[in-house]
Amino acid sequence: MKKFLLIALSLLMLVCFVGCGGNDDAVVPSDNAVASVNVDLNAVLEAIKTNCNLTETRTINADSLFDIYGIAAESYKQAACCMVPTGLFPAEVLMFEAVDAAALADISAKLDVRLREVKNQSQSYDAENYALAQQCAVRTIGNIVVLFVSADAAAMNSILDSYIA
Numbered sequence: 001m002k003k004f005l006l007i008a009l010s011l012l013m014l015v016c017f018v019g020c021g022g023n024d025d026a027v028v029p030s031d032n033a034v035a036s037v038n039v040d041l042n043a044v045l046e047a048i049k050t051n052c053n054l055t056e057t058r059t060i061n062a063d064s065l066f067d068i069y070g071i072a073a074e075s076y077k078q079a080a081c082c083m084v085p086t087g088l089f090p091a092e093v094l095m096f097e098a099v100d101a102a103a104l105a106d107i108s109a110k111l112d113v114r115l116r117e118v119k120n121q122s123q124s125y126d127a128e129n130y131a132l133a134q135q136c137a138v139r140t141i142g143n144i145v146v147l148f149v150s151a152d153a154a155a156m157n158s159i160l161d162s163y164i165a
Contacts, residue, residue: 037142039163041080041095047159048093049082052152057082060094070110071096075103077143084150091150092118095160098143111138111147118149 049057060081062073071079076096084091094111098104115138122129136153139146141164148156 035142037097037144037164039097039144039160041078041097041144044095044160044163045080045082045093047163048148048156051159052091052150052155054082054084054091054093056086057084057093069094069114071107075099075107091152092147093150093156094147096145098145104140104143104145107145108138108140111145115147115149 048054060068060083062079065071065079065081066073076098078097080093080095082093092114094114096107098107115133115136118136119130119133122133132151132153133149136147136149139157141160144164146157146160150156
C-alpha cells in the first residue's frame with residue numbers, strides 16, 4: 001500500500017512539474033494563498049503603450065477575455081489587456097492579478113495554451129515571426145500572470161518589473 005501511494009504521489013508531482021514547465025517565475029503555494037504583488041496593471045499597460053509605440057490598440061474586455069482565452073472574470077481582481085491587430089506579428093498584452101493560487105494556475109495554463117497557438121501559427125507562416133514567438137513566455141510574479149506576445153516582449157517585461165520593484 002505504501003509503495004502504491006508513493007508511486008501515485010510521484011506521478012502527481014511529475015504531472016505538476018510538466019504542467020508548469022513554461023513558467024520560469026511561477027511559484028504556486030500548496031494552499032490557496034499567493035504572495036500579493038501590489039501594482040496598478042492599467043498604469044503598466046499605459047506605460048507599455050507609450051514606451052513600445054502601441055498606437056492602434058484594441059482593449060480586450062472581460063467578455064472577450066472569456067470568449068478568446070477562456071479566462072473568467074471571477075478568476076482575477078484586475079486585468080489590463082489589449083491587442084494590436086495590425087502587422088504580421090500582432091501584439092497581445094495580457095496582464096492579470098489572480099484572486100488566489102487556483103485562479104493563478106488556471107490563468108497561467110490558459111495563457112500557455114494561447115502562446116502555443118501563436119507559436120504554431122507563426123511556425124507555419126513565417127520563420128522570423130516564429131523566432132519572435134519563441135522569445136515570448138507566460139510569466140508569474142506572486143499573484144500576477146502576464147503574457148506579452150510582441151517583438152517588444154523583453155521591453156514590456158522590463159516596464160512591468162519597474163512597477164513591481
